[in-house]
Amino acid sequence: MADLADVAGVPGTDGRAGRVDRVDRADQDARADRVRRVEHTMGTVFSFDVRGGTGPRVEAALDAAVAWLHHVDEVFSPYRPESQISRLGAGTLALSKCTPEVWEVMRLCEDAERRSDGWFSARYGAGGAFDPTGLVKGWAVERAAAMLASAGAAAVCVNGGGDVQVHGGPWRIGVSDPLRKGALATVVHADGELAVATSGSAERGCHIVDPRTGRPPRAAPASLTVICRGLTEADTCATAGYAMGDLACGWLESLPGTRSFAVTADGSTWTTRGPGG
Amino acid sequence: MNSLSRRPLRRVLLSTVATAGGVVLLLSLKPHTTAEAAGATTRSAAPAPAPSASATSPAAGSGGSSGASGGTAGTRTVQGDTVQTRYGPVQLKVTLKAGRITAVSALQVPEDSPRDQEITTFAVPQLTQEAIAAQSAKIDTVSGATYTSEGYIQSLQSALDKAGG
Numbered sequence A: 001m002a003d004l005a006d007v008a009g010v011p012g013t014d015g016r017a018g019r020v021d022r023v024d025r026a027d028q029d030a031r032a033d034r035v036r037r038v039e040h041t042m043g044t045v046f047s048f049d050v051r052g053g054t055g056p057r058v059e060a061a062l063d064a065a066v067a068w069l070h071h072v073d074e075v076f077s078p079y080r081p082e083s084q085i086s087r088l089g090a091g092t093l094a095l096s097k098c099t100p101e102v103w104e105v106m107r108l109c110e111d112a113e114r115r116s117d118g119w120f121s122a123r124y125g126a127g128g129a130f131d132p133t134g135l136v137k138g139w140a141v142e143r144a145a146a147m148l149a150s151a152g153a154a155a156v157c158v159n160g161g162g163d164v165q166v167h168g169g170p171w172r173i174g175v176s177d178p179l180r181k182g183a184l185a186t187v188v189h190a191d192g193e194l195a196v197a198t199s200g201s202a203e204r205g206c207h208i209v210d211p212r213t214g215r216p217p218r219a220a221p222a223s224l225t226v227i228c229r230g231l232t233e234a235d236t237c238a239t240a241g242y243a244m245g246d247l248a249c250g251w252l253e254s255l256p257g258t259r260s261f262a263v264t265a266d267g268s269t270w271t272t273r274g275p276g277g
Numbered sequence B: 001m002n003s004l005s006r007r008p009l010r011r012v013l014l015s016t017v018a019t020a021g022g023v024v025l026l027l028s029l030k031p032h033t034t035a036e037a038a039g040a041t042t043r044s045a046a047p048a049p050a051p052s053a054s055a056t057s058p059a060a061g062s063g064g065s066s067g068a069s070g071g072t073a074g075t076r077t078v079q080g081d082t083v084q085t086r087y088g089p090v091q092l093k094v095t096l097k098a099g100r101i102t103a104v105s106a107l108q109v110p111e112d113s114p115r116d117q118e119i120t121t122f123a124v125p126q127l128t129q130e131a132i133a134a135q136s137a138k139i140d141t142v143s144g145a146t147y148t149s150e151g152y153i154q155s156l157q158s159a160l161d162k163a164g165g
Helices: A004-007 A023-033 A056-076 A084-090 A098-116 A135-152 A229-252 B053-060 B116-136 B149-153 B158-165
Strands: A032-040 A043-051 A157-162 A165-169 A171-175 A184-190 A194-200 A223-228 A259-263 A269-273 B013-014 B075-079 B084-086 B088-096 B100-110 B142-144
Touching: A004 B100, A004 B116, A032 A056, A043 A135, A043 B149, A043 B158, A056 A084, A084 A098, A084 A269, A098 A135, A135 A157, A135 A165, A135 A194, A135 A229, A157 A171, A157 B142, A157 B158, A165 A171, A165 A229, A165 B142, A171 A194, A171 A223, A184 A194, A184 A223, A184 A259, A194 A229, A194 B142, A229 A269, A269 B053, B100 B116, B116 B142, B142 B158
Parallel strands: A171 B142
Antiparallel strands: A032 A043, A043 A157, A157 A165, A165 A194, A171 A184, A184 B013, A194 A223, A223 A259, A259 A269, B075 B088, B084 B088, B088 B100
């Protein structure tokens, strides 16, 4: 197992280009049994890393997972005028005519809103139009990873723009240090079904607003990472907790099966561990 | 609410990593006055910047089997793709010995201005240290604030994806 880690940890080793001329046997075995793929969609990049199953079923599941992400983008992108979400918002498409996936996402958004006491909201914008962007990516990644796991892959890691869902393992998931670009603040060790989602302003500036004021949250941490089993929940909790600012710690502490890790603006950190987490 | 969340997490532990660097610190440096991504002139030799030789020595080291891959005792070099940055094109070369990074050097960097040379002098040795630190952390993937497609190019996740093969 340590060999797998070594393979992953060496930037610059481009196995696909066939330039790897020296690898020991363990490395070779690890490579043969591991598939990686990088896919650009939804304005970001998705990285797949699948171990222990490169047969036709897993290959097909990988293709299906990639197709699924593009499908989600087509249905849910607010940047595509022809997407169902855009047409729903414009009033040119009835909810009843939308794919059931839209209904499912709508229900999940309501769950997240209730669970976070309104701090996660898909209806905070002008006129309260339904905008599930804050939930869709995590949900899509969670499902893509499940597709691969159920096809028989022993270990699956899907990273959607910085939010991660894994199955099996072991996996070591670095958490970016929001105050020092390129450095890590911590590492999450996962073995089993687990999701790690991080909210913060390091990459795209402050894009999370307090749904009550429409303004940037007060006392927001530099970044907030939430760890629980599924990425839909981890991602929405990270978003809600980020918006809560200094109320986040107490709320996260109350969430069952959930851990969190925050880096504050002054570089200090705090963690929470909910019941059973 | 969600029945999954009631189950205890299996083996989750947070451990603090003091410094594990990202590979592409180079790209996060401040721009100089005129940033012409396409038009910058480049050179194609390994950097040998005059100003502070001591700072660059880690990057210049052990370039023995440069060029093609190969070499004895498991030493080999890998050339990265040329990446267009806002300062101009950048291409790096990584030297590995027994699968571990021993050096990073620049094959191509912008040298439009003294500022560019300053950046190269500073960034390449820094890059070596960061890359070596990153591999010692042995991570599979990275969670962080959501990056854009452009931001991905500069991310540690991008370096991991390239490394994985």
